[in-house]
Amino acid sequence: MSLIDALTRAHPALEVLPASAATAPYAYDAGTRRTPVEHGPVVAFPATAAEVAAVVRTAADLGVSVVPRGAGTGLSGGASAGADQLVVSTERLTRIVEISPADELAVVEPGVINADLNTALAPYGLFYAPDPASYAISTLGGNIATNAGGLRCAKYGVTRESVLALDVVLPDGALVHVGHRSIKGVTGLDLVSLFVGSEGVLGIVVGATLRLRPLPVARRTLTAFFDSTGEGARALGAITASRVRPAVVEFLDEPTLRDIDAHSGSDLRRRGASLALVELDGFGIDEQTAELITALTAAGGRVAVVPDGEAPLLWELRRSGRGLGQGAPTWYVGEDIAVPRSALPAVFDYFPVLEARYGVRVSAVAHAGDGNLHPLLKLPIPPGLEGTPAPPALGAAATDLVAFALSRGGTVSGEHGIGTVKLDWAALELDDRVQRLSHAIKDAVDPDDVLNPGKALPAPVLQPA
Amino acid sequence: MSLIDALTRAHPALEVLPASAATAPYAYDAGTRRTPVEHGPVVAFPATAAEVAAVVRTAADLGVSVVPRGAGTGLSGGASAGADQLVVSTERLTRIVEISPADELAVVEPGVINADLNTALAPYGLFYAPDPASYAISTLGGNIATNAGGLRCAKYGVTRESVLALDVVLPDGALVHVGHRSIKGVTGLDLVSLFVGSEGVLGIVVGATLRLRPLPVARRTLTAFFDSTGEGARALGAITASRVRPAVVEFLDEPTLRDIDAHSGSDLRRRGASLALVELDGFGIDEQTAELITALTAAGGRVAVVPDGEAPLLWELRRSGRGLGQGAPTWYVGEDIAVPRSALPAVFDYFPVLEARYGVRVSAVAHAGDGNLHPLLKLPIPPGLEGTPAPPALGAAATDLVAFALSRGGTVSGEHGIGTVKLDWAALELDDRVQRLSHAIKDAVDPDDVLNPGKALPAPVLQPA
Numbered sequence: 001m002s003l004i005d006a007l008t009r010a011h012p013a014l015e016v017l018p019a020s021a022a023t024a025p026y027a028y029d030a031g032t033r034r035t036p037v038e039h040g041p042v043v044a045f046p047a048t049a050a051e052v053a054a055v056v057r058t059a060a061d062l063g064v065s066v067v068p069r070g071a072g073t074g075l076s077g078g079a080s081a082g083a084d085q086l087v088v089s090t091e092r093l094t095r096i097v098e099i100s101p102a103d104e105l106a107v108v109e110p111g112v113i114n115a116d117l118n119t120a121l122a123p124y125g126l127f128y129a130p131d132p133a134s135y136a137i138s139t140l141g142g143n144i145a146t147n148a149g150g151l152r153c154a155k156y157g158v159t160r161e162s163v164l165a166l167d168v169v170l171p172d173g174a175l176v177h178v179g180h181r182s183i184k185g186v187t188g189l190d191l192v193s194l195f196v197g198s199e200g201v202l203g204i205v206v207g208a209t210l211r212l213r214p215l216p217v218a219r220r221t222l223t224a225f226f227d228s229t230g231e232g233a234r235a236l237g238a239i240t241a242s243r244v245r246p247a248v249v250e251f252l253d254e255p256t257l258r259d260i261d262a263h264s265g266s267d268l269r270r271r272g273a274s275l276a277l278v279e280l281d282g283f284g285i286d287e288q289t290a291e292l293i294t295a296l297t298a299a300g301g302r303v304a305v306v307p308d309g310e311a312p313l314l315w316e317l318r319r320s321g322r323g324l325g326q327g328a329p330t331w332y333v334g335e336d337i338a339v340p341r342s343a344l345p346a347v348f349d350y351f352p353v354l355e356a357r358y359g360v361r362v363s364a365v366a367h368a369g370d371g372n373l374h375p376l377l378k379l380p381i382p383p384g385l386e387g388t389p390a391p392p393a394l395g396a397a398a399t400d401l402v403a404f405a406l407s408r409g410g411t412v413s414g415e416h417g418i419g420t421v422k423l424d425w426a427a428l429e430l431d432d433r434v435q436r437l438s439h440a441i442k443d444a445v446d447p448d449d450v451l452n453p454g455k456a457l458p459a460p461v462l463q464p465a
Numbered sequence: 466m467s468l469i470d471a472l473t474r475a476h477p478a479l480e481v482l483p484a485s486a487a488t489a490p491y492a493y494d495a496g497t498r499r500t501p502v503e504h505g506p507v508v509a510f511p512a513t514a515a516e517v518a519a520v521v522r523t524a525a526d527l528g529v530s531v532v533p534r535g536a537g538t539g540l541s542g543g544a545s546a547g548a549d550q551l552v553v554s555t556e557r558l559t560r561i562v563e564i565s566p567a568d569e570l571a572v573v574e575p576g577v578i579n580a581d582l583n584t585a586l587a588p589y590g591l592f593y594a595p596d597p598a599s600y601a602i603s604t605l606g607g608n609i610a611t612n613a614g615g616l617r618c619a620k621y622g623v624t625r626e627s628v629l630a631l632d633v634v635l636p637d638g639a640l641v642h643v644g645h646r647s648i649k650g651v652t653g654l655d656l657v658s659l660f661v662g663s664e665g666v667l668g669i670v671v672g673a674t675l676r677l678r679p680l681p682v683a684r685r686t687l688t689a690f691f692d693s694t695g696e697g698a699r700a701l702g703a704i705t706a707s708r709v710r711p712a713v714v715e716f717l718d719e720p721t722l723r724d725i726d727a728h729s730g731s732d733l734r735r736r737g738a739s740l741a742l743v744e745l746d747g748f749g750i751d752e753q754t755a756e757l758i759t760a761l762t763a764a765g766g767r768v769a770v771v772p773d774g775e776a777p778l779l780w781e782l783r784r785s786g787r788g789l790g791q792g793a794p795t796w797y798v799g800e801d802i803a804v805p806r807s808a809l810p811a812v813f814d815y816f817p818v819l820e821a822r823y824g825v826r827v828s829a830v831a832h833a834g835d836g837n838l839h840p841l842l843k844l845p846i847p848p849g850l851e852g853t854p855a856p857p858a859l860g861a862a863a864t865d866l867v868a869f870a871l872s873r874g875g876t877v878s879g880e881h882g883i884g885t886v887k888l889d890w891a892a893l894e895l896d897d898r899v900q901r902l903s904h905a906i907k908d909a910v911d912p913d914d915v916l917n918p919g920k921a922l923p924a925p926v927l928q929p930a
Binding site: 100101102103104105125146147149153154157158160161170174176177178180181182183184185186187188189190191193194196197198202213214215216217237240241242243244245282283284285287288338339340341342367369370371372408409410411412413414415416417418422426429430431433434435437438440441442443444445456457458 | 565566567568569570590611612614618619622623625626635639641642643645646647648649650651652653654655656658659661662663667678679680681682702705706707708709710747748749750752753803804805806807832834835836837873874875876877878879880881882883887891894895896898899900902903905906907908909910921922923
């Protein structure tokens with residue numbers, strides 16, 4: 001029996017799209033969209049956790065592998081699907097089941113959009129801290145599957161730190177609950193943390209109990225402009241050396257300021273050659289502001305407090321990206337490396353080395369508070385070569401930069417995940433024994449490789465017998 | 466060949482104690498000390514990570530199982546060992562390898578005492594946040610193995626939130642590194658979190674990269690006394706409803722205040738029938754103090770700011786415990802349940818129910834900020850019955866209370882772990898499928914059950930074929 005027949009027979013009420021040109025958008029996510037397909041996979045839209053479980057069981061019985069999918073905003077190909085796979089979309093699981101101010105938690109279905117939860121929480125004076133750049137369009141289930149980061153992580157933690165409990169559909173269709181509604185809890189292995197960030201290879205999140213926080217009593221945005229990228233990158237250490245821990249520290253290098261100005265009409269580059277954009281929050285906002293101004297000024301910054309009315313515009317400039325897709329056509333690779341904070345200046349210093357060695361252009365914004373950078377490596381496409389693959393130099397430069405981050409104790413992915421796109425880089429990071437250990441765990445949880453096969457975990461070199 | 470012969474032959478420089486009466490203290494930890502043994506296990510004291518790896522390999526080759534041990538301060542039997550097992554002590558692995566203020570991290574060996582790290586960090590203006598009550602005597606390796614909590618967890622997180630990377634000896638003696646020196650990182654499965662809190666059943670931590678924080682710019686201690694335990698427990702919700710998030714909120718009920726007064730000569734009970742002992746820290750300490758005084762006063766508290774000179778004494782009274790072992794001989798059971806904060810009043814209200822039903826005495830202190838309680842259930846021992854087992858009513862009352870916590874969305878262990886002592890209770894919390902999943906992961910990592918067999922994971926009911 002075909003998959004689509006089996007699904008509609010076993011689950012008459014299930015919304016399901018047959019494999020067709022219409023489901024082609026479900027064949028890729030934002031990380032693999034550049035190589036579109038003609039024909040998409042079968043896509044199921046279960047409306048309840050039990051329906052997810054039943055659909056997975058049906059697929060497993062037929063030997064069809066399952067690709068879990070939230071909003072498809074992932075940047076690493078974690079939600080891309082082959083024509084012979086079943087995509088299980090969580091788009092219909094959009095209920096905010098509970099908001100408990102007394103316990104500072106919310107219980108949600110996985111298809112809830114990150115920003116929608118915060119909209120619902122605002123009247124309670126609460127917020128959900130993890131704020132990936134995609135917060136307006138990405139789902140909480142996807143955020144959990146990738147252990148999504150964001151701007152506020154240095155102070156408030158990544159997604160993992162905000163997940164108390166999960167309802168998970170296992171690869172055989174069993175529905176389990178792990179974790180608890182209490183803040184603390186150490187009973188048994190920490191399966192919540194194991195599922196968070198596992199990119200759908202161990203289970204499908206169908207419910208989550210999320211930790212909330214009180215909205216800060218005050219917020220303040222500061223800018224610190226510097227005369228060069230290097231000076232700014234080195235000045236970031238002054239924040240660590242102070243006693244202030246901002247909610248957000250974004251660092252934008254010189255090419256990034258120029259790019260933003262070019263596509264937004266702003267005048268950032270005129271004000272300096274690099275920018276630390278800082279948000280303070282919480283009690284004692286004036287004390288915090290004074291201490292940070294002292295620290296950054298001593299480090300060479302021209303520091304200003306941004307009037308409250310102007311702050312949203314600056315943050316919007318930062319979040320709106322760097323104008324890719326505008327101007328001359330360009331081959332590009334986006335990275336997501338993270339390094340120990342002290343290594344940030346060395347990373348920016350390495351960009352000119354890469355540019356000289358490979359003929360590419362390199363720039364980056366950094367979530368400087370946690371050492372996470374998003375370097376962008378670009379090569380202009382000569383006239384007539386649009387649509388052709390990038391020259392090997394671009395990929396070589398990207399891999400060179402990844403290796404540099406690893407040599408400084410960093411990681412190939414700070415927050416986007418591995419998916420399919422970063423498998424080769426992940427293999428550079430994880431030693432062979434760790435790769436085999438990870439696959440042993442995957443095999444223990446999913447012996448038939450039903451869930452998201454081939455994603456997230458680089459294939460280990462086989463051990464000689 | 467005997468284990469001791471194999472160890473001394475393979476590792477001539479290894480410090481090792483043969484099984485004897487002298488090693489009897491290594492047969493139990495602080496959770497199982499009440500049932501001492503005559504004869505202890507073989508104990509090895511490796512001095513390097515490589516030596517730990519080699520010793521584990523030797524034991525595995527001989528089919529001898531290994532019990533990892535830090536300072537033996539655990540309260541759940543996780544480090545207790547049979548006479549046929551090998552105890553691998555980390556007592557010789559006491560180096561603080563690195564302190565990096567720029568990256569806010571320390572690299573340590575597992576035998577470093579928690580308090581010793583903080584002593585070393587103070588000159589840098591940094592601290593390591595997790596502070597189990599045993600911080601003066603427990604090792605960081607043991608803290609990691611149990612995902613230890615403490616008083617400051619509601620604000621600063623439990624041990625897991627402070628572990629960036631681990632060096633781990635696997636059950637076959639392989640030495641692996643997982644995690645990174647960056648704050649963020651999502652490459653592959655979160656093996657760091659899997660090892661943290663796994664109570665030595667998956668690997669032995671031989672090195673750890675720990676996240677540090679700046680010492681707060683200010684600290685302030687407040688007391689809030691209430692006219693009854695119930696009134697105080699209900700008032701705790703006023704803290705959550707405020708925008709202040711204290712570093713510590715300890716709640717002491719009426720019998721606890723009396724016990725402390727009896728063994729310390731203090732006069733807490735005269736000042737009220739329950740006490741919320743609060744530490745605020747960070748910027749805006751006066752604003753925080755004012756908002757919290759308003760909130761707790763409105764909730765019925767008699768709130769006072771404790772003069773700085775007197776605060777350490779109060780915290781010492783809290784940490785020194787409740788005078789167990791003094792006064793009339795008593796059978797007792799100590800618990801470590803955690804519940805959603807809103808359920809704290811219900812738990813305290815349940816104590817009189819238990820007392821009436823089982824004839825026991827019940828009291829508790831609570832890490833109220835994260836809903837973690839340490840109830841103490843006691844039965845006086847009638848003259849002549851010292852040394853005899855407690856009547857079944859005591860255990861029945863303890864299990865009844867655990868079930869109550871679970872019914873409120875809580876957990877049987879907030880921070881002490883399961884070890885051997887709480888296996889039956891863990892089985893009440895974890896559904897059968899989750900137990901089987903946990904064992905499947907244990908089997909994948911440790912197929913020969915070399916490391917700490919029988920601990921931490923309740924044995925699942927066997928699935929019918």
